[in-house]
Amino acid sequence: GAGVSQSPSNKVTEKGKDVELRCDPISGHTALYWYRQSLGQGLEFLIYFQGNSAPDKSGLPSDRFSAERTGGSVSTLTIQRTQQEDSAVYLCASSFTGTESSGNTIYFGEGSWLTVV
Amino acid sequence: GNSVTQMEGPVTLSEEAFLTINCTYTATGYPSLFWYVQYPGEGLQLLLKATKADDKGSNKGFEATYRKETTSFHLEKGSVQVSDSAVYFCALEVTTGNQFYFGTGTSLTVIP
Numbered sequence: 609g610a611g612v613s614q615s616p617s618n619k620v621t622e623k624g625k626d627v628e629l630r631c632d633p634i635s636g637h638t639a640l641y642w643y644r645q646s647l648g649q650g651l652e653f654l655i656y657f658q659g660n661s662a663p664d665k666s667g668l669p670s671d672r673f674s675a676e677r678t679g680g681s682v683s684t685l686t687i688q689r690t691q692q693e694d695s696a697v698y699l700c701a702s703s704f705t706g707t708e709s710s711g712n713t714i715y716f717g718e719g720s721w722l723t724v725v
Numbered sequence: 726g727n728s729v730t731q732m733e734g735p736v737t738l739s740e741e742a743f744l745t746i747n748c749t750y751t752a753t754g755y756p757s758l759f760w761y762v763q764y765p766g767e768g769l770q771l772l773l774k775a776t777k778a779d780d781k782g783s784n785k786g787f788e789a790t791y792r793k794e795t796t797s798f799h800l801e802k803g804s805v806q807v808s809d810s811a812v813y814f815c816a817l818e819v820t821t822g823n824q825f826y827f828g829t830g831t832s833l834t835v836i837p
Binding site for chain 2: 641643649650651653656664699701712713714715716717718719
């Protein structure tokens with residue numbers, strides 16, 4: 609696609625329910641990132657996928673959070689038993705690392721706004 | 726470890742004022758450095774970047790110079806406009822694994 613696509617754009621869920629957020633990266637991009645942006649806060653790294661390598665999950669805040677990337681393309685971030693503190697904008701981004709060792713531009717989606725009530 | 730520290734906001738300036746947003750970093754190896762901008766109601770987008778020491782990135786009147794000796798990448802603009810009101814994020818990309826690290830963002834409001 610032309611850009612990074614995320615769905616849903618807005619999600620209101622009840623506390624304790626599970627949610628799935630989807631990210632469709634730019635075609636051909638090998639790297640995919642999930643970040644969280646809470647109201648008035650900066651970007652919090654969650655997880656990073658690079659090609660066929662094992663994902664860097666070091667930013668996931670608890671075991672209620674998980675993510676997968678199928679076929680090296682679409683990714684799903686799953687939050688189980690949601691809590692009110694999970695309310696935030698979840699941003700997905702992708703980049704094409706190619707032959708450049710660095711200086712790769714990272715492209716962001718519009719984000720998925722999650723509200724847990 | 727790798728991290729980015731940028732000045733806290735919010736910053737409020739009058740139109741045509743000079744802007745500096747400080748950014749310093751800690752990184753292993755030789756990272757690339759970036760400034761991303763998030764305009765109200767929009768997603769983050771690249772503003773400028775520099776991939777090696779002493780490089781200057783520039784775009785839309787904004788500039789930042791990669792200073793290895795001070796591990797800094799301060800964002801500057803000589804004369805801000807109302808349309809520059811946004812949140813600005815400093816970021817680095819490490820060469821091993823191409824992981825990105827972002828600062829907490831600095832909110833800028835420019836008043837006429």
